Amino acid sequence: MRPHSLLALALTAAATTTLRAQSSTCRAADDESARLISAAKLMVTSTDSRWIQARNAYQLSVVPDTAIALVTDDSVCAQAGSAYNSALADGLRHERSLYVVRVGDRYVVEDPSTDASGAEYRLIVTLSSAFVVLAKGAA
């Protein structure tokens, strides 16, 4: 195969990856999203040392309850999905259905279907408003 053909194939693969990431969607509100929102609220409001530790670990700030909400905008979830995928190993990057919780100017993102290769934990990430991964928790 000639070099320019290889380049074309690589670009196609990258576009496919982006396309798949962009196709990530928001999960609807349910018991699981309620749990994630509750956890986020405790992190940013609780005075318990353990929750304060969690707030610091996830790089969240103290914000009022009202600044915490489940995101339902698929364009936001698509960008969150792309960022979430970037935290994962190559073979695990694909389109997702995500819980994205806005916490002030940050997002807490979790995909409860994450296949972590048999590991114990699920990945929860904190994203900046620019969808940069700030913290990764294994919960």
Added chain:
Amino acid sequence: MPCSISGVNVVRRANRYARLVRLTGLLTLPLIAASCSGDRPVAPTTPVPTPAGRPERSVVTPLGNFQLTIPATNTDGGSLPWTSTGITIPAGSYYRIRINGSVTVSPNPAHQEAYPGGTYPDVGTYGPGGTGKGAWELRVGVRLHNTTGGGITDVPFTMQSGTSAPDSARSDIRYAGTEAVVEAGRAGISGSTNDNCCNGNIGFYTLASTQVVSVELVTDAVHVTADPSAVKAGQRVTFTARDDNGALVGVNSWSYEQDPGVTAREPAGCWWNNPCVATLYGSLTWTAHTNIGTGSAHVTVYSDFRLDADKAEAYAGDTVTFTPKLDDKPAVALRWKWVPSDTSAHDGTICAADSTCKKVMVGSGTMWAYLSSAGGQGDSAAVTVTVIRVCITNDSILDTQAVQRVLRSLWVHSNADDPTTENRREQVAFVYRNPATGEYSAVEWPNPSFNSPCKSLPGSPAASAPPMSWLVAEVHTHPFHAFDGLPIGCTGWLAVGSWAFYDPVSYGGPSGRDWDQVNSMRAVDEQGNEHKIPEYVIDQDYVYKAVPDTPRSQWLLNTPTFPRHDSSVPCTFP
């Protein structure tokens, strides 16, 4: 009168046996006479090293038995002449001879018929001491007949006589300097009538015997103690030689042999005194030479004495092993004392003189080890052990001691304190409940080929496990503190070079997958009914209990959570 053999002072002590005894009929059994120049058996004088752990009881090896026969009547006196038992005692042996059984004397029917109206005063049953009448009637004698030279040595016994006397007798432990065959005999019993005409001579009695002579070799019959068993140079030690019964043994001489390489000042001798007190300057073995053998004790001369414990902290029920050490080498403490920190506690321990003392811990305290058996003498050393109080959880499974022990082991096997986090391991155990007794137990199920710092599955039981139908809970570990970074090796699902922290709060303690598992896992009871079981998760800070079918909304704030450490008590779990 003392005399010297091979540079060792020896005193003969057996003159008390110097007399002769004449028996009825054919026998004369001379007993031993002794002097310095005589042929009385003499104990060896070469120091005999005593192996460590010398038994405190004699070692007895049976050499043989011999049935003593008896004539049917005493018409011809009824004696048993000296007869070889066929039992040979090897040269240089210590031996003991026992005589067991009795002779039964009954009226002779032939005499009764021939001489009606006769009386038979000696009817009865007699032990080896005989009747006590006449010339040692029915008394058993034993002697040694040297196989070379033909010398004969009588074996003395202390015997009682008469019908109420014991039916057994034994000799002291004695030394056979040369090989000898054991011979035995028995005196007869008087009483016969002879009309010199029609009936002739007829004995009064019929005789029957169950008597057996038994010969045994005896070793380690002398037990020497050294008190203290360890001293500093220039201190005094008391050596005492005793027999199996704890009685002082007559010592012919003492000798010593310094340990290899020891070139300390020689101690003064002790003649034949027992106990013997000596001032020591170097480690040595001190030996008593007696008529029943030799016995030795070792004394260590040291400069440093300390007591080690294999655990500085322990849980109630744990066994702690204490080891006294002299100059870093394990030693024997002659006395131990446990002093509980809580002086009102009834917490004592009795340990014999030994190189270790094992104590099942009840409460904190201090163990003392002493080098002397007498209070106020000898050196001592102490070590304190703190008993860790286990936190009460009010969870029936977690508050079971048998379960706690396994959980402690599970945690130890998790290597949770290893600073190299890659070396930590999740570990799994199952908890069982005996349906008959209601008792809980737990067994680890290690799975070294699968488990990692971040994942685990049950492998094979580490110990005999109860039936799976008794299963009531699963336990596994998360060997991290909250928000510790997980090792990259077990987060291979993250982008290369990326890492995540351990988050035990977002799902209420157990991980998301733990909740998946607790809601999907099924146990099957003895009736074949499926049921869900709770899952305990132990991390560095807490124990969490994932209860099946807990509503998701309850996970965060209502998962039962038990602190691993409570400084207000203080206590720790498990």
